[in-house]
Amino acid sequence: GAVVSQHPSWVICKSGTSVKIECRSLDFQATTMFWYRQFPKQSLMLMATSNEGSKATYEQGVEKDKFLINHASLTLSTLTVTSAHPEDSSFYICSARQGPPFVNTEAFFGQGTRLTVV
């Protein structure tokens, strides 16, 4: 399957600082990328959907000013957690899907980033 690389795999930061997570599609062009959050022993919760070159669409209850998403190229999307607090500690996962003509192919996931805010 296609490869999606997410970096870093884990990060510890101090409360009040910002953290950037990168998601790269290594062998395909990703028109659409998705960002998820996952709490222990729970399923994935979609945070936002981003299409290359346009603003991300955030799910209800997700603060767009806190979770900044940039999808500036067809192979890279970034999630920045601004002014992080301990309650933002979680496992963040991105996924990417090819664009047309591969409109019905499936999304592939990155390895995830474990964020701990202290």
Place this chain on the structure above:
Amino acid sequence: QKEVEQDPGPLSVPEGAIVSLNCTYSNSAFQYFMWYRQYSRKGPELLMYTYSSGNKEDGRFTAQVDKSSKYISLFIRDSQPSDSATYLCAMRVSGSARQLTFGSGTQLTVLP
């Protein structure tokens, strides 16, 4: 009621057993059905991807979709300890930018 229901388990089976994992859903517009395997502290890995109703087999894994009953299954034959993971069903409607709707995941342990 959630759009996708999945028994969270945990499910423990002996090595070599046949494992059956299931999800039910309520949205009849779902057309694409997936099973992902997620190891602890890792991202989900796509196992099976099916379109509409029918069966699909890949090695020890068989995915079944019954759209009339809104029910999907994943069977694992000759289960191995390395199959121990959380299995997530996911589905979506047609369209390139459509998001996935996930089940809650079933935690499987295969005992040696």
